[in-house]
Amino acid sequence: MNVYTIFNQPSQFTIGSGKQIAPLAESFVFIVDNKNNILLLNNQVPTYSKIDKSIINSTTLFLFGYINDVACYCCFDDNLQSNNNLAIQNIKASYQMFSLEYFQASLLANHIVYWLRTHKFCGLCGNTNHFSNKELSLKCTSCNNTTYPSIAPCVIGLIYNEDKILLAKNNNNTNNVYSCIAGFVNPGESLERALEREVHEEVGLKIKNIRYISSQQWPFPHSLMMGFIAEYDSGEIKVDYNELSDARWFKLNELDQINLPSEISIANHLIKHYILCNDNKQ
Ligand SMILES: [Zn+2]
Structure with a gap:
């Protein structure tokens, strides 16, 4: 029996180390809301150069992985808007339309986005958390407390x-x-x-x-x-x-x-x- 579930099958998607670098034009941007949806541009995950920057201006992009060495960023927007080109896609159902690496990346984006939105502030002192930039964790700007993704x-x-x-x-x-x-x-x-x-x-x-x-x-x-x-x-x-x-x-x-x-x-x-x-x- 195959020990891999669909989520775990080897694919071209790899999980990032937490190290953050600025997005390139071809980087993918996974914009996720609080209802397990992702925003698609012409039925695909948009690249940084193609996405309307006003959608991602109010939040911070987080580099969470790579598809074929192209960086994948996530951010959240709880008011995703669809139009002629933009579609709101349920992530669970996206298994039907995405290739495996995009599906797996969407899953991790959903997890990371939930973690980021629920840990904006330090649980010890209440000051702002920021990306550690060394590992998949957040650091408090004031007391240096480290917060890892909740599982x-x-x-x-x-x-x-x-x-x-x-x-x-x-x-x-x-x-x-x-x-x-x-x-x-x-x-x-x-x-x-x-x-x-x-x-x-x-x-x-x-x-x-x-x-x-x-x-x-x-x-x-x-x-x-x-x-x-x-x-x-x-x-x-x-x-x-x-x-x-x-x-x-x-x-x-x-x-x-x-x-x-x-x-x-x-x-x-x-x-x-x-x-x-x-x-x-x-
Ligand atoms: Zn703190």
Whole structure:
């Protein structure tokens, strides 16, 4: 099984070191809003020479990576405006239209922009943060406090019981999608304990044989998803309706009758991984 999710597949996109240099005419500018959208010019990520500077004047460009050695900058604008040439594109959906390196760069732009907009000021003294220019961090202009990009660890697990897998519908999900159980890791928890707790809280089951499969960033706005497969141990499904609207066991041949998670999600990767392992056993 391919260990790479779509987010992690090798591509021509590389993550920047935090070192900042002035943009060149051909540099890419990823202009992102607070709703996971990106601004496109003629359906492409605009270059610095092509973008109307009034759009980026009110913010600061941050160099966050490279596509084929061309620098990629991000900045934010919560009032993106479309016109004949400019279009507002949802980043998750851009997977359908972008080549992999532009999609991956858009994801990181979304994460970095969220970090920059939520850390304008030092958490210790309240003075202004500025780019460290040495690494991917911010430095306080007054007390020199360093702030690194925030990443929220989150576990997600595909639970199986003999020939069935457990999938659940989240209350926030409007597309009727059945997915894996997931939740944020609490301070003091290992990833395995976090998954045990989440599964018990959300569906009342105990699990065993927890195996790590793979991870991926989920920059909406800043999660790191760590994916596991685990075996049912004991208990009856008791749905926590504060979190979920439904949870049940599905046989693999029933999966084509429900909406599965988007192929860019690690949940989709876990389900495919399980199906493939199951095929190999037969
Ligand atoms: Zn400070």
